[in-house]
Amino acid sequence: MKQNLSDSEEICTFCRKTFSSTGTEEWTDAYGNSFMIDKPDIKYALADTSLGEICICDECYKSQEFTGFLPADICEIHYQFGLGFLQASEDEQALKALNSALNYGSSTDLFLALTRAHSRLGHHAESKMFQQLASGKS
Numbered sequence: 001m002k003q004n005l006s007d008s009e010e011i012c013t014f015c016r017k018t019f020s021s022t023g024t025e026e027w028t029d030a031y032g033n034s035f036m037i038d039k040p041d042i043k044y045a046l047a048d049t050s051l052g053e054i055c056i057c058d059e060c061y062k063s064q065e066f067t068g069f070l071p072a073d074i075c076e077i078h079y080q081f082g083l084g085f086l087q088a089s090e091d092e093q094a095l096k097a098l099n100s101a102l103n104y105g106s107s108t109d110l111f112l113a114l115t116r117a118h119s120r121l122g123h124h125a126e127s128k129m130f131q132q133l134a135s136g137k138s
């Protein structure tokens, strides 16, 4: 059965590059639930911003030109890429993206992602600290 194009194709909001699905892969969210998602040929992230839902590719993310976005939007973009890097087991990159997100805002989800990134990198003290922040204890 042929898939609907709008379901299998995304376009980068910034450079208009299109991504195609190369199949599906298993994702695990911050709460440990796993589900299947489309596996794109290029790394990208979707973020809900004040300007609507945007799609941003890896290259545009690296150029970091998020003009016109609110701090909360930039936080979300970094957070979404952090999750993507965690999924790809690029833990150093994930930590960098999540720390960037932390410069623009914070949320329980962000703290949970930071807990995972630090724990994978063997940073036990930091991992514990973010776990406590995530659970609302200080």
Ligand SMILES: [Zn+2]
Pocket: 012, 013, 014, 015, 016, 017, 056, 057, 058, 059, 060, 061
């Ligand atoms: Zn792009």
